[in-house]
Amino acid sequence: xxxxxxxxxxLFLLILLGAVLGAGRIPGGDFWQRMERLIYFILFxxxxxxxxxxxxxxQVPVTRLAIVLLGAMAVFTAxxxxxxxxxxxxxxxxxxxxxxxxRFNTYVGVAGAAALHGPLGTTTAAVALxxxxxxxxxxxxxxxxxxxxxxxxxxxxxxxxxxxxPLILACLIxxxxxxxxxxxxxxxxxxxxxxxxxxxxxxxxxVGVALRPQALLRRDIGLWLSSAVKLVLMPLxxxxxxxxxxxxxxxxxxxxxxxxxxxxxxAYILARQLGGDAELMAGxxxxxxLAAMLTLPLWMRLVG
Numbered sequence: 001x002x003x004x005x006x007x008x009x010x011l012f013l014l015i016l017l018g019a020v021l022g023a024g025r026i027p028g029g030d031f032w033q034r035m036e037r038l039i040y041f042i043l044f045x046x047x048x049x050x051x052x053x054x055x056x057x058x059q060v061p062v063t064r065l066a067i068v069l070l071g072a073m074a075v076f077t078a079x080x081x082x083x084x085x086x087x088x089x090x091x092x093x094x095x096x097x098x099x100x101x102x103r104f105n106t107y108v109g110v111a112g113a114a115a116l117h118g119p120l121g122t123t124t125a126a127v128a129l130x131x132x133x134x135x136x137x138x139x140x141x142x143x144x145x146x147x148x149x150x151x152x153x154x155x156x157x158x159x160x161x162x163x164x165x166p167l168i169l170a171c172l173i174x175x176x177x178x179x180x181x182x183x184x185x186x187x188x189x190x191x192x193x194x195x196x197x198x199x200x201x202x203x204x205x206x207v208g209v210a211l212r213p214q215a216l217l218r219r220d221i222g223l224w225l226s227s228a229v230k231l232v233l234m235p236l237x238x239x240x241x242x243x244x245x246x247x248x249x250x251x252x253x254x255x256x257x258x259x260x261x262x263x264x265x266x267a268y269i270l271a272r273q274l275g276g277d278a279e280l281m282a283g284x285x286x287x288x289x290l291a292a293m294l295t296l297p298l299w300m301r302l303v304g
Contacts, residue, residue, distance in 0.1 A: 004300045007115035011108060011204055012293045018208020032209045039203050040266070044106070045170035047196030048126055052174025053184050055123040061251055065124070066131050068241040068255045073132070075237060076101055076229055077139055081146075091147040093222050095276040096267075098143045100226030100284035101234070102136055104261040106167065107203030108292075112257050114200070116300070117250045124254040130171040132258065137162050140267075144274045207289065210265040215283035223283050226263075230288055231295045235260040239303065253303060260299045262288035 022032065080098055087094065106129060113125035141162055162168075177183055184192060238259035242252040263285055271281040 004116075004297050004304055008112055008297050008300070011111050011115065014201060014204035015108075015208040015211075015289065015293075018205035019211050019213075020208070021205065022209035022211065032206060035202065036206045036210075039107075039199060039206060041166050043195050043199035044203060045166045046192045047110070047199045048129065048167065048170040049174040049177070050184065050189065050192035050196045051122055051126040052130065052171060053177035053182075054189070055126060055174075055178065057123070057127060057178065059120060060124050060127045061247065062127060062131075064245045064247055065128060065251050065255060068238055068245060068247065069128060069132055069258060070135055071241055072234055072237045072259060073102060073135065073139070076234060080229070087221070087225070089222055090277075092275055092277040093220070093280055095140075095143055095147050095274070096271050096278075096281040096284060097222040097226040099140055099267040099271065099276070099281065100222075100263045100288065101229040102139060103264040103267050104132070104136070104258055105207060105264050105289070106133070107200060107207055109258050109261050111200040111204060112261075112296070113254045116253055116257070120250050121254060124250055125258070126171075126174070128254055128258050129167065130175060133165070133167050133171065137165060137168070140270065141274075144276070207265055210268070211286045211289060212282040213286060215279060215286055220280055220283070222277075222280055223287060226284055227288050227291060230263060231260060231291055235299050239299075253300065256299055256303060257296070260292065260296050262292040 021027075077098075080101060084094055087097075089097070110122065110125045110129070113121035115121075117124070183189075235256055238255050239252075242255050247255065265285055268278060268281045268285060270276065272278040
């Protein structure tokens with residue numbers, strides 16, 4: 001347990017630091033909104049490109065990893081939609097419950113994989129992101145469409161944002177540079193590596209800043225259902241699939257890590273823009289992030 005705590009503990013401390021800074025409105029103004037945009041559009045894509053362009057992907061069992069991660073996602077997508085009529089919640093609330101159960105926090109995931117397994121963990125995490133990010137974004141947009149919470153303008157805006165998603169584009173660029181043999185020529189390698197180093201610590205602090213403790217005052221069955229799926233049932237199914245397919249230790253740990261992550265803070269923006277229940281989404285993000293400080297080390301200890 002000490003090894004897992006030593007790896008994940010600093011990540012959670014950075015998140016708590018962000019929560020303190022957010023509560024104190026330090027440094028004030030719209031600083032953190034601008035910083036989050038910098039991380040999302042520049043720093044994190046730079047890290048993904050640097051990792052994917054130079055990674056030895058042959059070390060990662062891509063097909064089996066895809067079956068484990070996307071298979072679990074498909075299972076809970078089907079179960080959530082099957083149970084929609086039985087949950088007695090409106091369409092807006094359901095879209096937030098769905099996002100809370102399916103989306104994952106990329107910053108915590110990559111930082112955790114690197115802390116647990118070093119460069120190979122980072123490479124495996126980058127492959128997992130390349131597999132999951134396009135699928136999870138498509139599923140969430142389709143959920144908003146099927147739930148009927150957005151009109152034509154909202155549909156066009158969501159499809160445009162999907163096509164311009166910087167993380168998807170970064171994965172595609174990195175894979176293209178890798179497969180073409182170009183890699184990262186000249187000073188580009190050092191430049192992207194330096195930018196990427198700033199992405200994870202700043203991203204974790206930004207996660208903490210985005211927490212909204214007051215949103216936990218809302219008592220809603222959707223909050224408990226979505227959190228149970230994300231933090232308990234999803235990791236359990238992934239662990240079973242990983243065992244059945246015989247994933248190696250690093251791939252299994254990274255798959256379990258991504259399955260047990262709290263939902264993404266960006267889900268709040270999507271809920272607000274596309275007709276979801278933004279207040280419920282804020283509660284889900286906060287509850288899952290705080291609960292994951294306990295559940296995530298427990299899951300990693302279980303397999304460690």
